[in-house]
Amino acid sequence: MEEKLHIDWLSVILYILIVLFGAINIYSANSGVDEVLKLDFSKEYGKQILFIGISAIIVFLILLTDYKFFNFSAYGIYIVVIGLLLVLLATGSFNKGAQAWFKIGSFKLQPSEFAKYATALALAKFLGTFDVKFEGKRNILISFGIILFPMLLTLLQNDTGSALVFGCFVLVLFREGLSGWWLILGVYLLTIFVITILLPSIQIIIALLIICGLFTYFNRARKQLVFLALTVFLASSFYVLSLDFVFAKILKPHQQQRILVTLNQDVDEYYAKKSKGFSIFKFEKSKEKDKSESKRDYSYNVRQSKISIGAGRWVGNGFNNGTQTKAKLVPEQHTDFIFCTVGEEYGFVGSTLFIAIYLLLIGRIYYLAERQKNVFSRVFGYSTASILFFHFFVNIGMAIGILPVIGIPLPFMSYGGSSLISFSMLLFTFLKLDANRINEISRLN
């Protein structure tokens, strides 16, 4: 039987472009100023080339694999990855402090990167099961369970950034029938969250009371609406108070500060206000103590990142010529802050083009996902695009200073074997499934 590979070449080309561009930028961020251009496998850019090679082999293997394998082994892969996460957690509890990776030789394997892939497979498998729809308490609970379980394990590893990524599956569920109200609720809750941090909670509750009062007054004839408004008010007030509590008492100082830096708050001033009864919950002394250390670091990251990107101006300094980049002023520039290199060396024009290409790839995957004939492929496609989108959104958002510093990589760009390989697997598994769509149609016929 001669099987023609109906792979989506546009996606492949965009993928290759981004991966190679990533390697170039890692070289820039990583090599010394007067270094001669050469392949050095002891350096990060050399290793990245190695990872690209490994990814290529894995991609090749995926394309050779029968598409049915993924559907068939989805739960198996999920269970194996969950198992790995549990093992990490267990060893971590022995070794004092969590570890997010296995060490294999000189390489570190980060199972949380593969957990997204596994979760996407498992969710696709579950929703793609005949007769299962995203309806009914049981199915919804199982769907959320599939997502929340690895999320929780990652969170327990102290890898908040990776854990948050699992939130992107909400977008997949939205496609599969989750009410849009949930998304709106999410945005509402996020807005209240930001306001709660910025303003005294008492003021917010008074404001909510006034809005609710006016709403009730104008709709006093309709008992149902009045009841709804009161419920929303009470729930919101409770939310505000608990947020305040969580922020003051549960979040660690470095987490508080990351959020504050993103909201353009002067950390010192903020703490000063808080200590003067700004919040109903007192900030503990011990938290104040290590604030000076961590505060500088997070605001430093964002400040350096913005300076670096800002230095690029219209067309940037050109390859390997970014002064901030070469001076290694941005911490983690070859990993989480790789976009700084793009901003500085290729300027506004280059960055815009890069963002356009990236969004084109994500959009293309959403488009391909929507045209799938079976639910498994579609859910997996939406998962792939949503995971990439979340990473893209958070990573660049933090680099340009509109989101908190959450250490997650920019897929295909950031240095790191686990992330490059897992994202490549994710993309090409979907492209393999997409390529088989033709076969499926022909079989149906």
Place this chain on the structure above:
Amino acid sequence: MEKSNRLYVFIGILVLIGIIFISRLFYLQIIDTSNYYKAQAYGSNEITIYPARGTIVDRYGKLMVYNDAVYDLMVVPQKAKDFDKVALCNELMLDTVEFNKRLKKATKYNPREASVIYKNLPFHLYTRLQEIIYQFPAFYIETKIDRRYNINGAAHLLGYMGEVTEKQLTLDKYYKPGDIKGITGLEKSYEIYLRGKKGKKVVLVDKFSKQQGSFAGGKFDSLPSAGQNVISAIDLDLQVFGEQLLANKIGSIVAIEPSTGEVLSIVNSPNYDPNLLVGQRRNKNFASLLLDPSKPLFNRALKAPYPPGSTFKTVQALIGMQEGVLTPDTKYPCHGGYHMGSITVGCHAHGSPLDLKNSITKSCNAYYCYVYRSILDNPRYNSVQDAYVKWTQYLNSFGIGVNTGIDLPEESRGIVKKPSWFEHEFGKNWRSSNVVSMSIGQGQIGLTPLQMANIAAIIANRGYYYTPHVVRSIGDQHFVPPSFKQRHYTMVNSMYFDTIIAGMANVCSPGGTASRTGIPGISICAKTGTAQNPHGKDHSIFIAFAPRDNPKIAICVIVENGGFGADYAAPIANLMIERYLAKDRTVPTQKPDMLDRMMKANLTGKTSTVKDSVIIAKPN
């Protein structure tokens, strides 16, 4: 909504995020330029390469001021870990306790920035460290340029260097905080020529200020260009000789070449060694010089107004002739002085009456009381006040009561009172009799030694002078400021000078007021002065030029509390003239007794603090 249509929600979100990101990038990269400038500041470090400051040589090319490299051992405390401390201390011959103390101090100052840990490395240590410094990555040697003076006097003339003030930083963008510039003397007035052009090297630095290489391929780098060398008019040998002569006396010598206005020497006593105000020692030594009761920092030659005494008679006579109230044949009687009502101006014993020429030679006081009163009471003018104003204009044309314009900072104009001052003192209708003491250079008149030397130069030139200047030319192109070549004529016609010169020519001959100080074979034209002062013994003053025809040197010597002009000022001036005019400076003086007497004279009342003003041996 049909679920498959939800794709458009996703596409919408993507487009929205794209727009938000690109707008934000547009703001960061295009609108908000502050990041761009911050990047310049963060990523690159501009290292200033200081140019070699110009040297100063004397009129014969002898080096007076030059630069010397000093080497400091620097440390970046943050990086000073895991190194062989004992080995380094052994090399530096420093005990570890002291070393740790310095390292701690440097850490306290700024752990990330380089600090000096060993200042002024001796040369052998410098060469040794060059070989082994690679073993101590946190350490490096920084070369700095320091000023050195080849002479341990002439401090007021050469000046000293000091750190720029905040005000100067705002006025001249050339300077950066911590830069050194000329504060006084030639170092100040020729600063812009001497300082040269700074070079810069822009290096990439990381967040620990560690250099990562050159910035933008050295595109913004520039090489420094050395400052221009200044050729001064000073005769170093004469300068040193003058300082030796004035040692243990308080006073000043100014010598000028009349035909050019070039200043041959400016001697102040007390003086100090300019090398005291160099490098680290500057602040400490400056404080002790400032507190010294003998005021060694005071530049008498340019700033102290002295009553000119009888030397002023030359000017009075010239003005009198120009005003038509005096001719060479005018004779006035003198019987022990000038008497008018209650006023008596005493005079010493000499023949009477005297004509103009002899009034200079014999320095008759009475004669000049008549002269000055006839100038002020001249019927050509409506009032004494008008005549006085005219007279001050004459003085100004002689460089009196105005700045001479010498190329050194902080010159004093001297004292010439305005008519209003006398109105205040003597009432509205003051008369010539009120100011008669000025006829002999006493009272309300004050000239700096420079101004008196300039008068000698004017007489030598028969009526004009060039602005006195210490510098001959600047740089390899021998640039001469045009103002140096400009003649300033006095308001007195040159034909009136001959009589005065004839009178001055006899001052150092028998019958003159300084008859015993003459130098055989040199026609010295001179005028003695003995200025009374309320603080003690009279000041000994002498102005002179020589030779009479085609004068080569004009000089003024003032020795405070030295008595008669002939006592100290005249011998010193004539010895200076002899020295200057001698082709071979090693030939001994014709007046060894006089030289010996001057050298040994101690008028300060202190036991000898003689500075051995012998030129320091200098390599190269």
